[in-house]
Amino acid sequence: MILVTGSTGHVGNVLVKELVNQGERVRAMALPGEDVSMIDLPGVEILRGDIRDRDFVIAACKEIDIVYHLAALISIMPTMKKQVRGVNIGGTENVIHACRVQRVEKLIYTSSIHAFTELEPGSLIDENVPFNPARTSGVYGKSKAEAVLSVLTAAREGLNAVVLCPTGIIGPFDYRLSEMGNMIRLFASGKLRVGIEGSFDFVDVRDVVKSEIEASKKAKAGEVYILGGEVVSIRELTDILHQITGIKRVGTFLRSTTAYILSALTTIYYMLSKSKACFTPYTVHTLTRNYRYSHEKAAKALGHTPRKVSESLRDAVEWLYSYGIIRHASG
Numbered sequence: 001m002i003l004v005t006g007s008t009g010h011v012g013n014v015l016v017k018e019l020v021n022q023g024e025r026v027r028a029m030a031l032p033g034e035d036v037s038m039i040d041l042p043g044v045e046i047l048r049g050d051i052r053d054r055d056f057v058i059a060a061c062k063e064i065d066i067v068y069h070l071a072a073l074i075s076i077m078p079t080m081k082k083q084v085r086g087v088n089i090g091g092t093e094n095v096i097h098a099c100r101v102q103r104v105e106k107l108i109y110t111s112s113i114h115a116f117t118e119l120e121p122g123s124l125i126d127e128n129v130p131f132n133p134a135r136t137s138g139v140y141g142k143s144k145a146e147a148v149l150s151v152l153t154a155a156r157e158g159l160n161a162v163v164l165c166p167t168g169i170i171g172p173f174d175y176r177l178s179e180m181g182n183m184i185r186l187f188a189s190g191k192l193r194v195g196i197e198g199s200f201d202f203v204d205v206r207d208v209v210k211s212e213i214e215a216s217k218k219a220k221a222g223e224v225y226i227l228g229g230e231v232v233s234i235r236e237l238t239d240i241l242h243q244i245t246g247i248k249r250v251g252t253f254l255r256s257t258t259a260y261i262l263s264a265l266t267t268i269y270y271m272l273s274k275s276k277a278c279f280t281p282y283t284v285h286t287l288t289r290n291y292r293y294s295h296e297k298a299a300k301a302l303g304h305t306p307r308k309v310s311e312s313l314r315d316a317v318e319w320l321y322s323y324g325i326i327r328h329a330s331g
Contacts, residue, residue, distance in 0.1 A: 001063055005029045005051055005095065006070030010169055010178050011110065013038045015068060015209045017173075020044060022213075029060055029071065038175050051091035054098070061098040065105045066216050069095045072110075074140055074179065081139045088143035089150070096154045096161070107161040108215050109151045113201070113226065113293060114141035114286070115165060126294040127224045138282045148224075155222035162219040166208045166227040167201035167293050171312045172319030174205075181325075184316055187241045187250075188326045195234045195253045198287030202237075203229030203295075204312040207304065214302040228295035229306035234287060240310050244317050256288045 002019055006012040007028035016039045019026050027045045030036050036046050049056035051071045061067060073080065073087040092109065099107050116125055117135040131152075133145040148163055155161040174181035180202070186192040208227050215225065232240075238250045298304035320326045 001025045001027055001045075001065060003027045003029065003060060003064040003067045004070065005060075005068070005091075006072060007039055007046075008034055008036060009070060009072075009176060010171075010174050010181070010205055011166070011208055011212070012068075012070045013175060014171075014173050014205050015070070015212055016044060017041065018209050018213065027060065027064065035175075038173070051094060052086050054094045057091075057094040058098040058101050061095075061102040061104055064102060067095060067099055067104050067107045068212060068216075069107060069109045072112075072144070084139045085143050088140070089146050092147040093150055096150060096159065099159060099161070100154075105160060106216060107151070107154075107159060108212060108219075109148070109161060109163050110212065111148045111151075111163050111165045112141070112144045113165050113167045113228075114138065115144035115148050117145075118289070119291070121289050122291070124292045124294060125226070127226060127297055137285055140282075152222060152224075160221045162215050162221065163224045164208075164212060164215055164227055165224065167203050167229060169205050169208060170202050170309070170316055171205035172315045174316065174319070175323070177325065181316070181320070184241065184313070185320060185325055187238060188245050188247060188317055188320065190247050192238070192250060193252065195238055195250045196284060196287045197233075197235070197253045197255050198284075199231055199233040199236075199290050200287055201228050201231045201291070201293045202309050202312065203227055203306050204315075207306045211298055211302045211304040214304075218302060223301075225298040225302060225304075226293055226295050227298055227304055227306075228293040229312075230309045231292055232309050237309070237313070240313050241317070244314050256284060 002024050004016050007016050008030050016026055016028050020041050020043045025043055027047055028039050029047050032048045047060050073084045075084055115131055116129045117132045131145045131148045133142040136145050151161050151163055170180050211227050242249045295304055
């Protein structure tokens with residue numbers, strides 16, 4: 001049997017469905033009260049609990065062969081430090097401990113590209129770049145770096161554990177509306193008026209899931225793989241969305257200094273209004289580093305072959321319309 005933590009997230013729900021399609025029995029971990037309708041399928045056992053509860057995680061790993069550890073708290077807000085660290089670091093340590101106690105055959109840990117040490121803007125990031133929480137930005141990135149180090153230490157001590165680091169995940173089946181899903185929603189609803197002069201590497205959720213499953217079969221203990229896609233500028237990304245939706249192009253793109261000032265003000269707004277954040281200083285920092293990411297290692301070892309960003313965006317927009325997240329669009 002296979003255990004998937006974070007089963008209702010963007011990668012999680014697509015992974016659960018693909019595993020079921022391949023005939024696997026899946027135990028899906030979800031929080032109490034969380035909507036699980038997207039993964040409530042024959043062959044899926046839904047287990048409710050909190051990744052921060054060590055006894056619960058140990059019980060969840062009983063009679064499990066492979067654990068896909070996806071559960072994470074992704075926040076671009078600076079006020080979530082305690083919660084982010086509790087889930088991303090404490091939760092991962094609980095999973096490692098449970099895998100040892102229950103003698104799980106293999107742990108596939110999904111980290112993030114943000115866990116790598118930050119280099120000079122424009123640099124190439126590959127698996128030779130180290131993990132160092134002190135040399136990456138943001139609570140989320142630091143927590144994922146620390147968690148990776150725990151997993152790699154466990155691998156050196158004998159646990160069959162692998163680390164996967166996706167870049168910016170996009171695509172359909174984004175039920176809980178990720179940061180990128182929210183940005184696409186804002187654009188397609190005619191509400192995204194300002195962009196940032198920057199770029200990022202985006203990868204389709206379906207391609208990530210395919211490589212997750214391949215990693216369970218082929219990846220060796222202690223290995224790290226970047227699951228990247230295609231680098232596009234934010235200007236190019238919004239142009240593609242314009243072509244797909246017919247919504248008016250974003251007319252203003254801010255350079256980093258202006259963007260930082262404005263993002264600080266919008267962060268205050270998000271905090272006061274309790275609305276979903278889209279534009280924060282961390283967003284500006286991430287998009288203006290203009291890194292390039294190599295997925296050559298994953299391509300060779302796992303057959304990672306990402307599709308074009310334009311295809312992912314088209315499918316994402318169509319899914320958002322079909323699911324009702326985008327209701328009215330005006331150009």
